[in-house]
Amino acid sequence: MTEHDSAGWFAAVDPVDLDGAREAIEDGSADEPRDWPALAVDAGFAADDGEYYDRLHEATVRATREAVRERERADDQQLVHAVRSMDDAERTANELAERVAEWAGALFDEASTGVAGAREVAERAPETAAERRVVSLAERVVDIADEADDLRAFVERTAPAVAPNLSRMAGAVLAARLIALVGGLGDLAKKPSGTVQVLGAEDALFAHLAGRASSPKHGVIYTHDYVRNTRPEDRGSAARALAGKLVIAARIDHYAGDMRPELHEELDDRIAAIRARADS
C-alpha cells in the first residue's frame, strides 16, 4: 500500500479481501506504472493474467462504487457547521489577540498586535504571576487560530465534494458561506438569484426596503474576484451576472452533481464582456 512507492495495489492485499483491496486502490500511489499483471502473477496474487484482471475488475468496481457513495454522502450540513465554526474561531482569536496585545503591552517592552503578536507572546518565558496569565491566554489564542486554519482546510476539502460547480465558481469558502447563510445546498438551489446577490447584506437591504437607502449591489459575493476587481460602476452588473450563475451552479450541484464546464465558461465570457466596458 503506502510502505514504498514502487509496489502495486495488490502488494499487501489478500486476494479475497475486497475491503483491503478498496483501501489499497483508493489511498495507494506509485511513482511509475509497471507491468502489474505479470508482477501480481509472480507474487502469487493470481494464477494467471485472466484471474488477475478478474480480481482487478472486482476490486476497482467495488472501490469506485464505495468512493462515489462516500463522496456523495459528503453532507452540506457538516459544511455549514464547519464554516460557521471557522468564522467564530477566527473572530474569537482576533478579539482575544487584541486583549493579549493590550495586556502584554503593559508588561513587556515590545508587543505587536493581532494573532501574530499573540504567537510571539506565547513563546515568552513568564517570570511573574501576571506574565504567566498573559502568556497562557496567548497560548489559547494560538490554539484557536490554529483550529480556525484546520477548519478552513476542512471546508476547502469538503466543499468541492458537496457542491463541485458552486465551489469551482465561488471558491470553497465563499461557496460554504453562501450555503451556510441560507441553511443548506437545497435551500440555496431554490433561491432566486436576486436573493443570492444580496445574501449577507440584509441590513442594507432592509434599510432600502424601508426607504432609507439605495438597494445593495452585493452581499458576501463581494469577496469574489469578479465583483471586487471590477470597476465600481460595473460592479452591480458583475454581481448580477455572478449571482445568476451561482444559483444555476447550486441547482446543478443539488439536483445533478456533475461538473459542467460550460457554465463556468459562460460566466467568464459574461464578466469579460462587462469588464470590456471599461475600455470603451
Next chain:
Amino acid sequence: MTLPDGVVRRTFDGRERLATRGEPVYGEPTDGPWRLWDAGRSKLGAMLELGLDTGLAGGESVLYLGAASGTTVSHVADFSGPTYAVEFAPRPARDLVDVAEARPNLFPLLKDARKPATYAHVVESDLDALIQDVATRGQARVAARNRQFLRDDGRLLAAVKARSEDVTADPETVFEDVLDDLRATYEVLETARLDRYHDDHLAVVARPRTTD
C-alpha cells in the same frame, strides 16, 4: 482507413452508423447484438467516423482519461482488451461503475487525471493507447504526465477542447498552443477538427517522442 476489429458500420434508421457489440448502457438503438455508437455523443466515435488513422486495430490495452458517465468508454471496452477508465467527478463516476460492472475488462477509477501517481499503482505500464477527453485547463500537461503509461510506439488519441483552455481566445490559436506544448513529449501524427460533431474540438493522434 479501416475500423478496429469489433467496430462495424451498420444501418440504423436508413443511415450507416458505427456500432460495437456489448450490453446497451444508455438506451442507444440496437440491432441484434450490435449497439449504435453515436459520433455526436462521442469524440472518439467522431474520430473514427471522420476516418482518422487512430492506429487502433481492436484488442488494445487502453487508458481512458475523462471517462465521464462511460458512454464512449463502454464502446472502447467492447472492442479493446484491458481498459482503465479514470474519472474525477463522483456523480458521473456512479454511472461509470454501472457500465463497468457488466464489462469484465473495464476498470473504473475515481481519480484525478492530473495526478497519475494516484493511480500508477493500479494502471499497468506499456499500454497501447491513451485516450484523453478531459475538460480542464492544461490538456497538453495531462497528456505529458500520462505518457508514462504508454508503450514507445503507443498512440495518444486526444480530443482537445478549446474552451477549456481559454474561453475568449480564438480556437485556432488555442489549438496551436496546445499542439506546441504537446510536441515536447509527443510526435503529432494527425489532427482534425471535429466541428461536424463537436464544436471547437480538435482531434489529435500522436506517438510518444522517444529519447534516442
